[in-house]
Amino acid sequence: MFSEKDIFYMKQALREAEKAFEQKEVPVGAVVVFEDKIIGRGYNQTINLKDPTAHAEMIAITSAANHLQDYRLNGCKIYVTLEPCPMCAGALVNSRIDALYFSVFDPKAGACGTIFNITNNYKLNHKIKTYSGLLEEESKSLLRLFFSSLRNMN
16 A cells, blocks of 8 residues: 555654654654655654654654745655644644655544544645555554553653
8 A cells, every 4th residue: 555665754754753762752753755855854852852842743844844945845745653643733734745644543642533633624725645554563563662661660
């Protein structure tokens, strides 16, 4: 179902998630792709930056916008290891990104089909092609390991 390129880009997002894991952040990573080139990368940094908006997607979007020198990310795709939350899904819609690929549904905060469906809400002026399940087991495994290690610390 997914192309070799899609798998490659999600593996890059997983590498970003591993950076978050190493810094004791929730291991979520994201990459933005334009014309078959990664132009934005991000991983969760909310704790280290003391910034509730420092989600992987937000950092990757900002990086991509800086690269393109445009706040619109037309023609771009984003690969994220976890379903975006409402804040990130809203930012994706506002950036006009074309496609979203994510690994794992988020039953507690997912806004791309689980709790909300912001990326495909008929009331909004932009809709995003959304695909789920890409490298799902790899992303789930990293998240499980992270939360298991947190429980063991407590």
